[in-house]
Amino acid sequence: MVITLVRRVTAACLLGAALSACAATPHQAPRVTRPAPSTASAPSTASAPSTTSAPPTLAPGPGGLTPVFKHGSRARGRTVALTFDADMTAGQGARAAAGEHFDNPGLIAALRALKVPATVFMTGRWAEEYPDQARSLGRDPLFEIANHSYSHYAFTDDCYGLPTVSGDRMRADVERAYAAFRKAGVPDARPYFRFPGGCYDRRALKALTPVGVTAVQWDVVSGDAFATDAQAVSRQVLEGVRPGSVVVMHCTRSAAPTTERVVRTVVPELRARGFRFVKVSALIGS
Template structure:
């Protein structure tokens, strides 16, 4: 789920990157918002997949640009589209936990949150190690972080966030994001449903314009 949609003129997202870095230093908790690095790289992440309308085309775009990404997948969709999950890992991308359903994680009772987090990791683990999770809506609580830590998962949010919605304004998302992407940024985009198909064009436009290399979250952290 999106935490901040792209603004109509782009100026909101243009200033979100430095503001997020500053605010994140004041927020307690083991949460990854960005990485301090001088390497010309940023982490590209996708929430809410996989989806047959977007995932295969995203993988084609990423391969064409030599880019890598971390896919924060929803458990229900992992169960529905295991072949797409296999395609993501076969292409060398990273998987991460976005819980079982596309919903606000902060509203889920703690016992259910723990079960959903564990179940999603269980579904993903056959494809490779899972070390990251992202709460639905990007809102977390201390008890969520404690529960995740007990399951050896760390929360990852991001410095720039946008969601395609199948509207004309989608065409301006990439242009709005570009000025804010810098070394160490974590960019959050959204795929999954038919209304999110525009994320393919957004990703292509971003990767065509950026001089930075897109990498996985784990690769970005390794460069800190």
């Protein structure tokens, strides 16, 4: 499961991994495309879109590589996207069976109560463990489901201690996650992918080109992974948000226990500052 992103190379790293950006490739210019559904694309085959147009994606980067999106326009209104990584690794089933919570219903209830649109980057293993919750999120128009790999294994070497997916298995791992979403009843998973740990390189971008996804990173690290001080996390988010920001957080109770309290703090404050919450697809589309 774990995804968490930033700065801890301890045993906790498996979760904290996703919080830090270790991208080796520069951000691609946000040239937006809206491709027609294709049976060659995992996002297309993984769902039956309820709308006539496909979700917006970025055009391929140099050399046809998978494009990377980090934030939206700074000049088109005070919008911000809250994103939540639903992490669970392929090998954590025994921990879940023993009572560890990789889900966070309280956080989801808070987002619904506050009417905050959000993008959930889900691992296939999480969808298998919590199919009812995955289906509920996938069918709620307040949320959109995006891909965070099946196994939460890293797509580069030396990524915060995460196990590594071999180059010839990267595409299959992403497609397996879409299959898990479909099996859980998610009707319209988005063609967006977040690398476990935020770690990618040219080889990883090339491996995913046939899948047709846009890789989504972030420009604001919440610091909620393993955090116990909700006020400190809230300050970090509020200090980092700018127009068009993508904020990375987590919806795993065992690894990010403060996130619900953070959301209940930052959402009213950002709205008071004039920010409007949108999904990642809205930032890409703008």
